[in-house]
Amino acid sequence: MPDHDITQALLDASAGDEAAAERLWRAVYEELRAMAHRHLLGERASHTLSATALVHEAYLKLVDNTRIEWKNRAQFYGIASTVMRRLLVDYARRRTAEKRGGDAVHVDLEGVHSASEIRVEEVVAVDDALQKLEQHNERLAQLVVLRYFGGLNVQETMDLMGISKSTYHRDWHRAKGWLLSAMGP
Numbered sequence: 750m751p752d753h754d755i756t757q758a759l760l761d762a763s764a765g766d767e768a769a770a771e772r773l774w775r776a777v778y779e780e781l782r783a784m785a786h787r788h789l790l791g792e793r794a795s796h797t798l799s800a801t802a803l804v805h806e807a808y809l810k811l812v813d814n815t816r817i818e819w820k821n822r823a824q825f826y827g828i829a830s831t832v833m834r835r836l837l838v839d840y841a842r843r844r845t846a847e848k849r850g851g852d853a854v855h856v857d858l859e860g861v862h863s864a865s866e867i868r869v870e871e872v873v874a875v876d877d878a879l880q881k882l883e884q885h886n887e888r889l890a891q892l893v894v895l896r897y898f899g900g901l902n903v904q905e906t907m908d909l910m911g912i913s914k915s916t917y918h919r920d921w922h923r924a925k926g927w928l929l930s931a932m933g934p
Contacts, residue, residue, distance in 0.1 A: 759819035774808070781807065781829055787900030788833050798840065807832040823909040827891050830899035838876045878931040882924065889924040896921070 755776055761769030785803040798806075810832050811817070819825060875897070883890035888910075895906045907917045 755822045755825070756820075759821070759825055763817070763819040777825070777829075778804070780826070784826070784830055784899055785833055788830075788837055788898065790900075798837075803833055803836060806836050810836075823911065826899070826909055827894055830894050834876065834894065834898040874932055875928065878928045881931050882927055885927065886923075889920055889927065892917070892920050893924050893928065 755773065758769045758773040758776065762773050781804045782800050785800040785807070789798065789800055789803065807829055811829060817828065879890055879893055882893065892906065892910065895901050895909055896903075899906075901909065903914075903917060907914060910917075912920070
C-alpha cells in the first residue's frame with residue numbers, strides 16, 4: 750500500500766471506519782512484525798515474547814488508545830515503535846528484580862545500531878533518559894526511537910521523518926549528546 754494510502758487509512762480509521770482499520774492492519778502488519786523482530790534480536794533465547802506476540806500486544810495498545818489523532822505514516826510507525834519499546838522495557842523492569850541504585854550504566858551509542866544489541870539494564874537506562882529527552886525535544890526523541898529502538902537505518906529514518914541527511918546527522922549528534930549527558934558518566 751503506498752504511503753498516501755496508509756496515511757488515508759490512518760485518518761479514516763481514527764474517524765471510526767472499521768474497514769479502514771482492517772485495511773491498515775493488513776498494510777502495516779509485515780513492517781510492524783519486522784520492527785518487532787528488530788526489537789527482539791538481542792533478547793535471550795528463552796524470551797517469552799515472540800515478534801508476533803509483540804506486534805499483537807502493541808496493536809491492542811494502539812487501537813485501544815482513542816486519544817491518538819493519527820496524522821501520517823511516520824507518526825504511526827514512531828508511536829508503534831514507542832509502544833513496542835515500552836512493552837519491552839516494562840517486561841525488562843519486571844524481569845530484573847534488583848534495583849540499579851545510583852550506579853550509572855555505560856551505553857556506547859556510537860557502536861550500537863539498535864536497542865536489541867545491548868543489555869536489559871542499558872535499555873532501561875536509555876529509556877529513562879529518552880523520556881526526559883522527549884519532554885525537552887520531541888523530534889530528537891522520535892529520531893532516537895526510530896533509529897535506536899525501531900532499528901531503522903539512516904535512510905529509512907530520514908524518509909519516515911521527512912528530513913534531509915544534514916538534518917538527520919545534526920539531530921542524531923544532538924540527541925546522542927543529550928542522552929549521554931542525561932545518563933551521567
